[in-house]
Amino acid sequence: MRSAAVITGIGVMAPNGLGTRDFWDATRVGRSGIGRVTRFDPTPYPTRLAGEVPGFTAADHLPSRLLPQTDHMTRMALVAADWALQDAGVDPGELPAFDMGVVTASAAGGFEFGQNELRKLWSRGSQHVSAYQSFAWFYAVNSGQISIRHGLKGPSGVVVSDQAGGLDALGQARRQIRNGTPLVISGAVDSAICPWGWVAQLAGGRLSEGEDPGTAYVPFDARAAGHVPGEGGAILVLEDAAAARARGVRGYGELTGYAATFDPRPGSGRESGLRRAVELALADAGAVPREIDVVFADGAALPEHDRAEAEALNTVFGTGRVPVTVPKTMTGRLYSGAAPLDVATALLAAAEGLVPPTVHTEPDPRFGLDLVTEQARTAEIRTALVLARGAGGFNSAAVLRVPAK
Amino acid sequence: MTVAGRRVALTGIGVLAPGGIGSKRFWDLLADGRTATRRITFFDPTPFRSQVAAQIDFDPAEHGLGPQDVRRMDRAAQLAVVAAREALEDSGIGVGSGPGSADPHRTGVTVGSAVGATMGLDQEYRVVSDGGTLELVDHTYAVPHLYGYLVPSSFAAEVAWAAGAEGPATVVSTGCTSGIDAVGHAAEVIREGSADVMVAGATDAPISPITMACFDAIKATTPRRDEPECASRPFDGTRNGFVLGEGSAFFVLEELDSARRRGAHVYAELAGYATRSNAYHMTGLRPDGAEMAEAIRSALGQARTAADRIDYVNAHGSGTKQNDRHETAAFKKSLGAHAYDVPVSSIKSMVGHSLGAIGSIEIAACALAMEHHVIPPTANLRTPDPECDLDYVPLTARERRTDTVLTVGSGFGGFQSAMVLARPDRDAE
DSSP: OOOOEEEEEEEEEETTEESHHHHHHHHHTTOOOEEEOOSSOOTTSSOOEEEOOTTOOGGGTSOGGGGGGOOHHHHHHHHHHHHHHHHHTOOGGGSOGGGEEEEEEOSSOSHHHHHHHHHHHHHHOGGGSOTTHHHHSSTTHHHHHHHHHHTOOSOOEEEEBTBTHHHHHHHHHHHHHHTTOSEEEEEEEEOOOSHHHHHHHHHTTOBOOOOOTTTSOOTTBTTOOOBOBBOEEEEEEEEEHHHHHHTTOOOSEEEEEEEEEEOOOTTSOOOOTHHHHHHHHHHHHTOOGGGOOEEEOOOOOSHHHHHHHHHHHHHHHOTTOSEEEOGGGGTOBOGGGHHHHHHHHHHHHHHHTEEOOBTTOOBOGGGOOEEOBSSOEEOOOSEEEEEEEETTTEEEEEEEEOOOO | OOOTTOOEEEEEEEEEETTEESHHHHHHHHHHTOOOOEEOOSSOOTTSSOOEEEOOOOOGGGGTOOHHHHHHSOHHHHHHHHHHHHHHHHHTOOBSSSTTOBOGGGEEEEEEOSSTTHHHHHHHHHHHTTTTTOSSOOGGGSOTTHHHHHSTHHHHHHHHHHHTOOSOEEEEOOGGGHHHHHHHHHHHHHHTTSOSEEEEEEEEOOOSHHHHHHHHHTTOBOOOOSSGGGOOOTTBTTOOSBOEEOEEEEEEEEEHHHHHHTTOOOOEEEEEEEEEEOOSOSSOOOTTOHHHHHHHHHHHHHTTOOGGGOOEEEOOOOSOHHHHHHHHHHHHHHHGGGGGTSOEEOTHHHHOBOTTTHHHHHHHHHHHHHHHTEEOOBTTOOSBOTTOOSOOOBSSOEEOOOSEEEEEEEOTTSEEEEEEEEOTTSOOO
């Protein structure tokens, strides 16, 4: 019998809520955190909206010695990890160090930190570059810093698969649990809301140029023309179910299915690998399509991508046969952070019996989806599917099961 | 989680290393004990403390990359695609719908990289910021493929397109252990049954001003300027920092039984892999090597191999005093008395330290050592360090029957990884 991986702790950093309670209070009523960029002057750029995490002051949560050596996204990740452990009721100091690991995803590393050091390099000279540049910007930094902060010496890792990476990290965390590590901290927090990060994101050609926070990011809508980028994400505590039970914890739910696929080469004209990812994740979970109570869709808000995602869902579930939602419409797309936040949202949604809405979208009927819009919908949620797709052709899918109340 | 009986074979190798493009020339360099460290020519290194690196003399056009490939891909991605193609060709496997071909849906990709498209980012930042003068950098000067530099999963996409793979694909980025961890990850994906074939390896091309500057700042790289060809001196009493390198190595990994069925040449079985963290410091190491020792013990356990069966240890051997003592302690702790008997060497003495790539390049060295029954040497080791008292195979390669090999890596972030390669027909204990 394989070990089951249950999620026992959640730490949220989201544009519409700092911490799980604020985030869920906002999400259940459809309150968005998207607004004009405040961290730099976005006037020169064609995209000016973002989902920024409001009210996060790192010095309130972290020792001052960590501040000069960390990027904004690492500070948020460290605090989210603290909150996730508190939520799980785990004190890592009381557990064997080799029995705990950390697997995070990253998209751009500590890009703002890198920007500042590149600026010093080219404007002032190489001797002005920070000693912390050697690790503060790289993709492994959050796993490294979290492991150090909490003394986690077990198997750790870092994956990069654009927006799909957040689910790949959870899949890897589950592997480590099945291989015998009882507790793994996982998830992702990303941020590249700095001029250099902005220019690099613009080059991807997927950003919305909408000026109205209400309509700039509307997946599965005939007006869809790209997304609003955001920052944040979620850090989760995953535990071996037996180990959690032994300390009297049942957890929010179990990660029962996971799969990843890659699309055919561009221009092949062949179907995206998304449907296969969904089918493989369902098979991995031992679930049939009618058991899925809600789908947290990727929602790229690009016509071709929305069409491909709708087709995949309709093929697996039947046209309009499963409720679909994109709460990312309240946060923007958080890169690696998006999918772990969707996993957290799915677990919170199941706990309340409420599917949070896809805000502002008027669903294009051609897609044939049962999209939950504007108002949250009451529903019994026992099994949820979360999808995440990354630029280049990455498709990941996860199935979560929540115990009956 | 291992599906009963699924084992992982390494059936194809591709290498682009300093001094050796292609696995044959790479091996010749190692077997001859030649070094590829030189004064930097990619840019003027005069302002830097460290001015030596191991560069590859690489012309993408010679390796089938067109002008658009070169424009789209950072140098690290170019190296990866060329290495992956060599590995596929070497393995003789086809990916596609033809008879005997691997199913694209059952073929995945794992690419290790510590610093992604750092060279491209450095160059592009300089342009959009107009030499660091613009705080609000100018997007109208950005190259169209800058997003692929921002998020280096573009490397996995490039390799997947080159291979025709449509199974699980990702980048593993755990700093300087990325090259071991990517291959370990891919092996796990095969063992658990999520794929039958993985094109796995690692790449990094970090020789750029920003990388040199950040290692200068912490005095991690060697300041030695005379005799650049002798600048990388792992385990030597006169060593004073590592020499930055670049490169890529890729492998074709297959489920062992199906590899045998198609008559593939099996270089080695990936018999054991483990990673641990020191949870101590982002760049520092405790001298006792406890976490690396734990990773080694775990990898040996997974491989069901006793420590005294190890015929060769490929060391991390970066050439910093801190590392060399740390891992010498780890070998003693994990291998016991055998640590003093087994040959240990560092090929970083010859090809430098290519960050996330080197772990895969070293796996290639291990597989080729098993192929030739030759242990590559530690070049430039002339002055013993009394605190490093193992057999580091100084200067000259050594013939020795080599059936079971251990390779290790250690990196920023505290990651410590170990992998055991073995002949698949070895006696199980």
